[in-house]
Structure formats: C-alpha cells, structure tokens
Amino acid sequence: MNPNGRVPTIEDDGFVLWESNAIVRYLSEKHGAGTLWPNDPRQRADADRWMDWTTSTVAPAITPVFWGLIRTPAEKRDLKAIEEGVERLAQAFQVLEQGLEGRDHVAGKSFTMGDIPLGTFVHRWYALAVKRPKLPRVEAYYERLQQRASYKKHVMLPLS
Numbered sequence: 106m107n108p109n110g111r112v113p114t115i116e117d118d119g120f121v122l123w124e125s126n127a128i129v130r131y132l133s134e135k136h137g138a139g140t141l142w143p144n145d146p147r148q149r150a151d152a153d154r155w156m157d158w159t160t161s162t163v164a165p166a167i168t169p170v171f172w173g174l175i176r177t178p179a180e181k182r183d184l185k186a187i188e189e190g191v192e193r194l195a196q197a198f199q200v201l202e203q204g205l206e207g208r209d210h211v212a213g214k215s216f217t218m219g220d221i222p223l224g225t226f227v228h229r230w231y232a233l234a235v236k237r238p239k240l241p242r243v244e245a246y247y248e249r250l251q252q253r254a255s256y257k258k259h260v261m262l263p264l265s
C-alpha cells in the first residue's frame with residue numbers, strides 16, 4: 106500500500122494514506138474536529154508546527170541514539186554519533202521547554218494533534234539511559250501525558 110515500503114500506512118474505507126503526520130492530521134480532523142484538530146486556524150497552525158518540528162528536529166536527533174543504544178550490540182555502537190545525538194536532543198528539548206511556557210500542551214491548554222508525534226519522542230527520550238538537562242516544564246508535560254490512559258497503553262511501551 107505504501108510505495109516506500111514503510112509504516113505507518115492506513116486504509117480508511119478504500120482511502121490509503123501514508124506519512125505519519127499526514128495520518129495524524131487526517132484522523133484528527135475526521136474524528137477530533139474542535140479538539141485534536143483545533144478549529145481556530147492559528148491554534149491549528151501551532152499544533153501543526155510542533156508536528157513538523159518533531160519530524161525535522163527531534164526525530165533525526167533521537168534516531169542515532171535509539172538505534173545505537175537499543176538496536177545495536179554494544180561492540181558495534183558508534184559512540185560519537187550517539188553522543189552527538191544526545192547533545193542535539195538536549196538542545197531540541199530546550200526549545201520545547203521555552204515553548205511550554207504558560208502552556209499545558211504544545212498548542213495551549215488542551216491536548217491536540219500537536220502532542221501526538223512529540224509525545225512519543227518525549228517518552229522515548231525519558232526511557233533512554235542518556236544524560237538529560239533539567240527541564241521542569243518538559244518533565245511536567247511528560248507527567249501530564251502519562252495521566253492519559255491511551256498514552257500509557259499505546260506509547261509507554263518498553264523500548265525494543
């Protein structure tokens with residue numbers, strides 16, 4: 106279904122869609138208009154922005170760390186790439202720390218689609234045995250996400 110041979114890919118009543126952020130946007134609009142998919146164009150753009158930021162900034166930083174520490178035998182690890190990733194992650198989450206000033210979630214008070222891709226990487230970051238700077242707002246955000254039953258069930262899985 107996906108010419109790239111990748112997951113995630115969905116089929117919704119004959120409509121095939123790939124690219125994770127596009128899938129989150131589609132399902133949010135279809136099932137969560139006014140909540141996950143904010144009606145206000147600026148709040149929606151805000152949520153959207155954090156989704157793209159997650160893909161462009163957090164994902165490339167965490168990938169070498171996750172693969173290096175979880176999916177590579179110790180003797181084959183590229184320690185330099187892991188260290189660089191850990192540093193880039195610290196810088197990225199510093200940006201999130203600023204973005205969460207006065208907010209419970211990335212696009213404001215309530216949970217939106219903007220928290221979905223990012224929330225998965227926040228869990229991954231805290232689950233990895235790496236050095237992290239003290240970021241009180243990001244930590245409180247992670248605790249807030251953990252109060253969601255769906256987050257506990259679908260996101261907070263052991264890294265493998």
Ligand SMILES: N[C@@H](CCC(=O)N[C@@H](CS)C(=O)NCC(=O)O)C(=O)O
Pocket residue numbers: 110111112113123124125126
């Ligand atoms: N930009 C794509 C990335 C998709 C992607 O790289 N998926 C990985 C898993 S996270 C995959 O399918 N890997 C299996 C493979 O490469 O065979 C998205 O966000 O959906």
